[in-house]
Every structure is written in C-alpha cells, then in structure tokens.
Amino acid sequence: MTAWDRDPAARGDVVVDEVRMTYVSEGRTTVAIENASGTVRKGRFVSIIGPSGCGKSTLLDIVAGLTRPTSGQVRIGGESVTSPRRDFPMVFQDDSTLHWRTVLDNVALGLEIAGVPKAERRARARDILGVVGLRGFEHHRPRQLSGGMRQRVAIARALVMEPAMLLMDEPFGALDQQTRTLVGIELLRIWEETRTSVLFVTHDIREAVTLSDEVWVMSRRPSTILDVVHVDLPRPRDTDVLRSAQFEGYVGVLWDLIQAEVASAMREQERAAS
Amino acid sequence: MSIHAVPARSFVTAGRIAVPVLLVAGWAAAAALTPEVATVGASLSAVAGAWADGTLRPDVADTLQAVIAGFALSAVMGIPFGVWAARRTYTYQVVEPLFSSTAAVPRIVLLPIFLSLFGITVNAKIAIAVSAAIVPIVLTSMAGTRTVNPTLIKLGRSLEMSRWTLLRRVIVPAALASIMSGLRIGFSLALLAVILSEFVAATSGIGLRIQSAYSLQQLPLMYGLVVLVVLVGLAGNLGIWFLERRAAR
Amino acid sequence: MSVLDLGGIRMSIRPALGRMPAWATRVVVVAALLTAWHLAVAGGLVSSLTVPAPLDCLRRLPGILGTAAFWSDAARSLRTTVEAFAAAAAIGVLAGALLTRLPVVARILEPYIVGAYAVPVVVFYPTFLVVFGLGTAPIVLTAFLMAVVPVLMTTMVALSELRPTHRKLARSLACTRWQAFRSILLPSALPLLLPGLKLGFVYAMAATVGVEFIVADAGLGFRIGELYRNFETVDMYVHILAMIAVAAGFNSLFNLLERVIRKDLA
Numbered sequence: 001m002t003a004w005d006r007d008p009a010a011r012g013d014v015v016v017d018e019v020r021m022t023y024v025s026e027g028r029t030t031v032a033i034e035n036a037s038g039t040v041r042k043g044r045f046v047s048i049i050g051p052s053g054c055g056k057s058t059l060l061d062i063v064a065g066l067t068r069p070t071s072g073q074v075r076i077g078g079e080s081v082t083s084p085r086r087d088f089p090m091v092f093q094d095d096s097t098l099h100w101r102t103v104l105d106n107v108a109l110g111l112e113i114a115g116v117p118k119a120e121r122r123a124r125a126r127d128i129l130g131v132v133g134l135r136g137f138e139h140h141r142p143r144q145l146s147g148g149m150r151q152r153v154a155i156a157r158a159l160v161m162e163p164a165m166l167l168m169d170e171p172f173g174a175l176d177q178q179t180r181t182l183v184g185i186e187l188l189r190i191w192e193e194t195r196t197s198v199l200f201v202t203h204d205i206r207e208a209v210t211l212s213d214e215v216w217v218m219s220r221r222p223s224t225i226l227d228v229v230h231v232d233l234p235r236p237r238d239t240d241v242l243r244s245a246q247f248e249g250y251v252g253v254l255w256d257l258i259q260a261e262v263a264s265a266m267r268e269q270e271r272a273a274s
Numbered sequence: 275m276s277i278h279a280v281p282a283r284s285f286v287t288a289g290r291i292a293v294p295v296l297l298v299a300g301w302a303a304a305a306a307l308t309p310e311v312a313t314v315g316a317s318l319s320a321v322a323g324a325w326a327d328g329t330l331r332p333d334v335a336d337t338l339q340a341v342i343a344g345f346a347l348s349a350v351m352g353i354p355f356g357v358w359a360a361r362r363t364y365t366y367q368v369v370e371p372l373f374s375s376t377a378a379v380p381r382i383v384l385l386p387i388f389l390s391l392f393g394i395t396v397n398a399k400i401a402i403a404v405s406a407a408i409v410p411i412v413l414t415s416m417a418g419t420r421t422v423n424p425t426l427i428k429l430g431r432s433l434e435m436s437r438w439t440l441l442r443r444v445i446v447p448a449a450l451a452s453i454m455s456g457l458r459i460g461f462s463l464a465l466l467a468v469i470l471s472e473f474v475a476a477t478s479g480i481g482l483r484i485q486s487a488y489s490l491q492q493l494p495l496m497y498g499l500v501v502l503v504v505l506v507g508l509a510g511n512l513g514i515w516f517l518e519r520r521a522a523r
Numbered sequence: 524m525s526v527l528d529l530g531g532i533r534m535s536i537r538p539a540l541g542r543m544p545a546w547a548t549r550v551v552v553v554a555a556l557l558t559a560w561h562l563a564v565a566g567g568l569v570s571s572l573t574v575p576a577p578l579d580c581l582r583r584l585p586g587i588l589g590t591a592a593f594w595s596d597a598a599r600s601l602r603t604t605v606e607a608f609a610a611a612a613a614i615g616v617l618a619g620a621l622l623t624r625l626p627v628v629a630r631i632l633e634p635y636i637v638g639a640y641a642v643p644v645v646v647f648y649p650t651f652l653v654v655f656g657l658g659t660a661p662i663v664l665t666a667f668l669m670a671v672v673p674v675l676m677t678t679m680v681a682l683s684e685l686r687p688t689h690r691k692l693a694r695s696l697a698c699t700r701w702q703a704f705r706s707i708l709l710p711s712a713l714p715l716l717l718p719g720l721k722l723g724f725v726y727a728m729a730a731t732v733g734v735e736f737i738v739a740d741a742g743l744g745f746r747i748g749e750l751y752r753n754f755e756t757v758d759m760y761v762h763i764l765a766m767i768a769v770a771a772g773f774n775s776l777f778n779l780l781e782r783v784i785r786k787d788l789a
Contacts, residue, residue, distance in 0.1 A: 066694055083697070090695045094688040100710045113696045113706065289631030310653050367545035368552065371778075378725040378770030380733035383744060383763050386751040390573035459640055466643030473737050474748070488649045496649055503646045511641035 012042040012077060014165050014197065019062055019072035021055065031222035032058055033069075038216055038225055040165060040197050047200045047208035049258060050218030051265035056201045057169050059218075063199060064088050064167050076164060086114055089158035093170040097142035097150045097157075103129065104138040107156045114161075121160075128160045132190055148179040152186065159190070165197040172207070184210060192236055205258070209233075209250045210242060217257045220265035227257055312494040321498035330483065337468055337479040338506070340396050344403020345464045345510075352408045352460070353453060356415025357445065366416060373412050381406040381467045385474055394475050399468050406467035407460035414456025418449030454518040461510045469503055480506075575757045580764060587761050592746070597769065600731055600742040603659055607666030608727040612720055615671045619678025620704070629679065636676060644668040648734050662739065666730040670723035677719020681712040721777040728770060743769075 021033040032055045040046045048056045061067040063074050065084045074081040081088070089110060097106050104125050105112075111121035129135055132152045142150050151171055158166055171187075172180040184207055191198060191211070202208050208215045215229045231250055233241050241247060298314060305313040312320075324330035359365045384405055385398070392398040422445050430440040446453075472481025480499055487496035542548075557577050563569055564576040571579075587593050622629040644665065651661035689711050693703035735744025743766050750759035 064695055066691065084695050086697050088695075090691070092688050092691065094686070096686075096688045096692050098689075098707065098710065100713075109706070110696050113698050113702050286627065286630045289627075290634065293631065293635055308654070311650075364542060364545065364548075368548045371774075372549060372552065375771040375774040376767070377722075378728050378774055379767050380729035380731075380736070380744065382733040382736045383747045383766055385736075386747070386759055387574070387763070389751075390756070391569070462641045462643050466645055469643060469646055470733060470737065484646070484649055488652070493653065496653070500646050500650055504642050507641045507643050508638060511638065 012164055012197070014040040014063065014199070015075045016040075016059070016063065017073050017075060019059065019069045019074065021058055021062065021067075022070045033062075034222035034224050036072075036218075036223065036225050038228065040199055040214075042197055043195045044213045045191055045198045045200065045211055046214045046216060047202055047212040048216045048218060049202060049205060049208050049254065050223065051220050051258065051262040052203060053265065053269070054218045054220050054261075055223040056203075056218055059223075060090075060167055060169050060199060060201050063165075064090055066090075085164075086110060086161055087164040088167055089161045089163050090167040090169060091151070091154045091158050091171040093173040095142070095147065095150050095154075095174070097153050099142050102139050102141060103134065103145070103153055106142065106153050107160055109157055110161045124160055125156070128156045131159065131193060132156045133186060146179070147175050148183045151175065151183055155187065155190065159194060159196070163196055165199060168198060168200045170201055170203070172204075173202075180204075180207075187211065188237055205251055205254045209247060209254065210237060215254060217254065217261075220261045220268065226261070229254060229257075310493070312497040316494035317498035317501065320492070320494035321502055324483075324495060333478050333480050333483050334502075336396065337472065337481065340399035340468045340479070341403055341461075341465050341506075341510075343396075344400045344468065345407050345461050347400070348404050348407035348411050348460055348464065349457060351404075352411035352456075353415050356412040356453075357419045357441070357449065359412075360416040360419035361445075366420065370413075370416060373409055373416075377409055377413070381463075382470045382474070385471050388471075389475055394477055399471055399476070399479070402467045402471050403464040407464035410459040410463060411453075411456045414452045414459070415449065418452025418456075419445060421452070422448040450518070450521060454514060454521075457514050458511045461514060462507045465503070465507050465510065573756065575760050579757055580760050583757050583761050584765075587758060587765070593762075593765070596741060596743050596746045597765075600728075600735060600744065603662050603731045603735075603742065604666060604724070604728045607663045607731065608670055608724045610663075610667050611670035611674050611723050611727060615674025615719075615723065616678050616716070619675050620682065622675075622679055623682040636672070636679075639672045640676075644672075645730055645733060648737070652738065657738070657740075662731055662734045665734050666727040669730040670727035673722040673726060674719050677716060677722070678712075681715035681719070682708070684715060685711055717777070717780070721774070724773065724777065725770075728773065732766065 016036055016038045019033060019036045020031075023030045023032060036059055038046075048059065050056050058067065062069045063081065065074075065081045065088065068082070097103075098109065101109070104122060107125035107128060108116075108121040111124060116124075126135075126138060129138060132155055134149065134152055134156065137145065137149070142153065145153070154171070155166075172183055175183060188211055198211075200208070200211060209231055212231050215231060217226045217229065218224070219226045229250065233244075233246060233250070235241075301311070302314050305311040321330070325334075359369045381402055385402055388398040388401040388405075392401060426444050426448060427440070430444045435443065468479070469481035469484070472479035473485045476482045480503060484496055484499045484503075487493075487499060543551075560574075561577050564571050564574055622632065647668070648661060648665050651664050655661045655664070685708055689707055690703075693707045698707070732742065732744035732747075735742035736748045737744075739745040743762060747759055747762045747766065750756075750762060
C-alpha cells in the first residue's frame with residue numbers, strides 16, 4: 001500500500017463515505033440509497049451503472065453538493081462537500097447549452113459567474129474549444145450545432161473550470177446510437193489529454209467499459225454499491241482494444257452482475273404499476 | 275412531503291379567505307380616510323335600495339341581456355370559425371394576424387359606427403359586445419386547435435373517424451381548455467364594452483346608472499354599482515368555469 | 524410507386540407552388556373588405572351621412588395627418604399608454620418573479636389573479652376620477668391595472684416552465700440568485716415572457732384610448748368622441764382608421780421584436 005492510499009482525501013481524491021438517502025413521501029419513508037461508499041482517485045475515470053431508478057443520478061447529485069444526503073458525506077481534501085462547487089461541474093443528459101449565447105460565451109459561462117475577467121475567460125474558453133474539437137465554431141449558436149456537438153460544448157463548459165472532478169449524468173443518453181458512440185470516443189480522447197477525475201453515470205455497459213478505469217455496479221432500490229470492477233484495459237483505448245476478447249470479457253462480467261438486478265427492478269415496477 | 279403539505283393546505287385556504295376580507299378592509303380604511311370614497315355599508319345599502327324600489331332592475335336586465343346575447347353570438351360564430359381556420363395552416367397564417375392586430379383597438383371607438391348603424395338601441399350594445407368578445411374567442415380557439423397533438427389526429431384517422439367524429443371526439447376536447455379561457459376573457463370584455471358604451475350613449479343599463487350617479491355625485495350608489503359590475507364579471511366567469519368542468523367530465 | 528403515392532406528392536407540392544405568401548392574401552382580404560364597404564355606401568345600402576365611403580376617408584387623410592392637433596393627440600395617447608405599460612411591465616415581472624419564490628403566497632393568490640381577468644377593470648375609472656380628479660393620473664392607473672394582469676400571469680407561467688436542467692445548471696455553477704436570474708433564468712424565460720408583455724401593451728393602449736373617449740380633454744380617444752358628438756363623420760372615421768393603424772403597427776412592432784429576439788435565441 002502506497003502512502004496516498006492510506007490518506008486518499010489529501011491527494012484530491014473524492015471519497016464517498018457511507019452515503020444514505022431516504023425520502024419521506026405520503027407519510028412513507030422510501031430508502032433511495034441504502035449505503036454507498038467508494039473512492040474516486042485523482043485522475044481516474046469511474047462509471048456508475050445500475051438498473052434505471054436505482055439512485056445513480058441521486059448519488060451524483062449528492063457528490064455534486066446539489067442534494068444533501070440523509071447521512072454520510074462526500075469529502076475532497078479532507079473537506080466535506082455540503083454545497084455546489086464550481087470545481088465539480090456537471091454535464092447533464094438534456095441539452096443544457098444556453099441557446100441565446102454563442103458557443104464561446106456558453107463555454108465561458110462558469111468563468112463569468114466566478115467573476116473571471118472577460119479577456120481571460122474568452123482566451124481560456126477558446127483553448128478548451130480546441131481540446132473538444134470545436135475550434136472554428138466559437139461564434140455559432142447552439143441551434144446551429146448537432147446534438148453531439150452541443151454535448152461537447154457542455155463538456156467544454158465543464159472542463160474550462162479546471163475541475164477537481166467532472167460529473168457526468170448520462171451525458172449521451174439523449175443522443176442516437178451512432179452519435180453516442182462517436183462522442184464517446186471523442187470523450188475518451190479528451191480525457192486522455194486532460195486526465196481529470198470523472199464520475200460518469202450511464203446505463204450502457206459497453207460505454208462504461210470503453211471509458212472507465214473502474215465501474216461501480218449499483219443494486220436496485222434500496223441501493224448499495226454491489227461491486228467495483230477494475231477495467232484493466234490498456235490506454236489509449238483504440239479500435240484494437242475495443243474489439244478485443246478482453247473488452248468483451250468485461251462487458252460479460254458486468255452484464256452478469258447487473259442482469260439479476262435489472263430483472264427484479266422491472267418486476268418491482270410492474271408490480272407497483274398494477 | 276405531505277406531512278408538510280397538510281398545514282400548508284389549511285394555511286392556503288385561510289389565506290384565500292383572508293384576501294377578500296383584506297380587500298373589503300382596505301376599502302373601509304380608504305373610506306375612513308377620505309370622503310371621496312363611500313363607505314362599504316352606504317354603498318351596499320344604496321344598491322340594495324335601488325334594487326328594492328324597482329328602479330335598478332330594468333337597468334340590470336338590459337345590460338345582462340346585451341352582454342349575454344353578444345357573448346353567445348360571439349361564441350357561436352367564433353369557436354367554429356377559429357377551429358375551422360386553425361385546421362388549415364394557410365388560412366390560419368392569413369387570418370391570425372388580422373385578429374391579433376385588432377386586439378389593440380379599444381372597442382369603444384367603434385361605438386359611433388354601431389350607433390350610426392343601429393341608433394341608441396340594444397342592438398348597438400350587442401354589436402359592440404360581439405366586436406369585443408369575438409376576438410379572444412377566435413384567437414384562443416385557433417391557438418387551442420393548433421396545439422392539438424398531431425399524433426392524436428393521426429390516431430383518429432387510423433381509426434377511420436369521420437371528420438365530424440374527429441372534431442367532436444379529438445380536436446375540440448383537446449382544445450377545450452384554451453377555448454374556455456377565451457370564453458372567460460370574451461365574457462369580461464363583452465361586459466366591459468357594454469358598460470362603457472352605456473357610459474357614452476344609452477337609454478338604460480348599469481353603465482348609464484354609474485354615469486348618472488357620478489354626475490349627480492351619488493357616490494355610495496356609484497361605488498356600489500362598480501362593485502356590482504365586478505360581481506357580474508366574476509359570476510359569469512364562474513358559470514363558464516362550471517360549464518368547463520361539466521364538459522371535461 | 525403507386526398512384527396513391529403520386530397523389531400524395533401532388534397534394535403536398537400544389538400549395539407551395541400555387542399560393543401567394545400569407546401576407547399578400549391578407550392584403551387582398553383587407554382590400555376586399557374595403558371594397559365591400561365602398562360598394563355598400565355607393566350602392567345606397569347605408570347612408571353616406573352615417574357611414575362615409577372609404578375613398579372619402581382616404582381623401583381626407585392627408586389633411587388630418589397635416590394638422591398639429593392629430594399628432595399632439597397621438598402623442599398624448601401614446602405617452603399615457605407607455606407610462607402605464609412601463610409600470611405594468613416592471614411591477615408585473617417583479618411580482619411574478621417574487622411569487623414564484625413564494626409558492627404558498629402564489630397558491631393563495633392564484634384564483635384571484637386568474638379571476639382578475641374576469642374583472643372589467645375599466646369600470647373602476649369613475650372611482651379613480653372621484654379620488655384623483657381629472658387629469659391623466661386616473662387614465663394611467665386604469666391602463667396600468669388592465670396591463671399588469673397579463674404581464675404577471677405570463678411571468679409566472681414562463682418561470683414555472685423553465686427547463687429544470689437550466690435551474691440545475693445555475694445551482695451547479697454556484698450562481699448567486701441575481702446571477703441565476705440575469706444570466707440563465709430570465710433569458711431562458713424570455714420567449715414565453717414576450718407575448719405577455721405584448722398583451723400588456725395592447726391592454727394598456729385599449730384602456731387608455733377607451734377612457735379618453737369617455738372623459739378626457741386630449742388624446743385620440745377624446746378626439747374620436749368629440750368628432751362623434753359634432754357629427755364630423757368623415758373625420759371621425761379617419762381617426763378611427765388611424766387608431767386601428769397605430770394599434771396594428773404596434774402589434775407588428777412587437778411581433779418583429781419577438782422574431783428578432785427569438786432568432787437571437789435560435
């Protein structure tokens with residue numbers, strides 16, 4: 001065990017410590033998250049997968065400081081996350097670009113809110129647009145871009161904040177399959193360039209394996225983190241890696257873990273509906 | 275969540291009861307401060323007195339007759355026209371701006387035209403009520419019809435509904451909320467147009483009575499009649515709202 | 524390809540080729556209405572003493588547009604309208620924003636705000652006259668009350684229809700309330716807000732001219748009433764037509780503004 005393994009929070013690792021989340025509705029208490037613990041080490045790409053409605057997005061909101069957990073906490077550098085942090089920017093599933101702003105001003109939004117002077121924030125936004133491959137689109141408006149390009153604008157808007165951790169809530173969920181694959185590959189390239197810590201929520205197993213160093217598998221409600229799968233595939237994850245038997249092996253392992261959960265979650269929903 | 279909602283709900287009910295009480299209290303306070311505002315009691319008894327001695331009844335009847343006739347005519351002409359025009363995109367594009375741009379024309383300036391055509395009669399009042407009420411009714415009927423989910427219309431077609439059945443079973447129910455809001459606005463605009471036209475030229479009506487009470491400085495009667503008009507407007511809307519609830523069932 | 528398919532294609536092409544732009548048809552419709560009016564008067568269907576022929580009105584138009592009185596009347600009406608509208612826009616938007624922050628108060632007031640549409644506010648005019656005396660104050664107040672209701676209502680609707688993602692974005696960027704409102708929420712709500720402002724302006728104008736018609740000493744509404752009482756029928760019709768043109772002009776101006784801003788959004 002190395003030194004920073006013993007004191008992970010000191011290194012900019014994000015620690016999810018026994019987070020529990022319950023709701024009170026119609027006088028009944030619903031346990032959304034029974035117990036979730038884990039560590040996103042600095043510079044690692046971590047995905048959370050699980051059946052729909054399992055509380056993946058709730059967990060992400062808690063890490064972002066958007067929602068307070070009922071008990072437990074999220075820490076970074078020994079500090080507890082209790083409110084939204086600008087260095088934990090989020091990329092959403094829906095199109096969250098502001099249609100009345102140019103691409104450049106969309107990317108600069110967070111810096112503007114943080115009070116960074118105009119010249120500096122524009123220069124930084126321009127640099128990041130190069131990173132996400134949107135150089136030349138600075139003065140376009142979001143409506144003139146495809147859905148995939150808009151999500152890259154949202155990713156750029158998050159990256160420009162020089163995040164301690166990037167939070168992504170099914171960011172490609174609203175895209176069609178082909179676009180989704182291409183933007184996923186693009187994210188892979190961007191991440192390998194920036195090496196930011198990422199917490200990525202998805203329900204797509206192949207997407208999780210393609211991108212991640214680690215995949216957290218969540219159970220159905222009341223949710224816990226069932227298992228953590230370390231994806232030891234070489235990087236860069238080029239076509240050869242993504243077509244390897246090893247890759248398919250990881251997909252198979254995750255599918256086996258999640259299959260039972262998805263099936264019983266579905267049965268539960270059907271029962272609740274009837 | 276509902277644990278918190280329970281006290282909030284009774285709080286909302288109490289608040290809703292408090293609003294009219296506060297309004298009347300505000301009126302009473304204003305009356306106490308200045309002689310130019312008649313007291314609540316004097317205003318109500320002035321109206322009650324005029325009603326009891328029989329002098330107010332024909333005025334109320336004449337005003338209501340003109341408002342209801344004008345409103346009904348507007349609904350009977352406006353809803354079918356609006357739905358028809360909105361079902362054809364091109365017709366809609368031609369017609370919609372014609373109606374929406376006339377919304378800014380105060381109906382009262384058309385009164386001289388109607389007076390010259392009909393004289394100082396109930397027909398002039400009905401005409402001005404129609405001119406006021408038909409515009410919002412047509413506009414909301416069009417808006418409601420335009421926003422009917424196209425999938426529903428496709429569904430109706432796939433079920434081989436006749437045009438009439440499609441209209442009756444799909445389009446009108448889907449557009450109903452919008453049409454009803456137009457009817458409510460139309461009713462209050464018809465009422466307003468009739469009252470204002472009675473201010474200017476009439477042989478009877480609530481508006482005429484308000485105008486003469488103003489000229490004769492019978493302040494309690496004037497305030498009381500203004501409140502009466504507000505109540506007529508609210509009652510009409512309540513009636514339309516009940517119709518809407520019954521139609522929605 | 525079957526015959527049926529061809530029919531479908533022909534049907535979809537025909538309107539595109541065979542039809543004039545909507546505005547041109549609109550001009551034709553208006554021209555037809557004017558022609559019908561002209562024929563009705565020329566044919567003796569209505570007396571030209573009560574209803575003048577449109578051509579007579581047209582001939583009189585330059586004479587009236589050349590008078591200082593017309594422009595000072597128009598300026599007076601416009602000033603009153605703009606004052607009432609500005610107050611209604613500012614107060615309506617602020618109150619709407621405040622009410623969305625205070626959901627319990629909003630729920631209490633909701634039926635009354637909706638009910639305010641049912642109240643013909645202009646009937647309060649005589650009471651304002653008694654309290655504030657003659658002058659523009661009662662007119663501005665009446666027009667303000669008419670205009671503030673649609674502005675308030677559309678503000679509340681526009682803010683409640685805001686995309687949840689935009690709200691979440693504002694929170695995740697740790698915006699202050701003012702930053703969230705100014706940079707994200709207000710521009711996002713603008714396309715829904717504008718029609719309410721337009722309606723507010725329309726109501727303010729209608730109330731202003733309407734009240735002027737009944738009791739005032741200047742303004743377009745007053746002039747129309749004056750001409751009516753003096754039996755100057757042609758001049759009265761010209762003023763009514765001018766009033767309709769001004770109203771339609773402002774309507775188009777708002778539509779243009781809407782389109783410019785929406786294109787900006789697009």
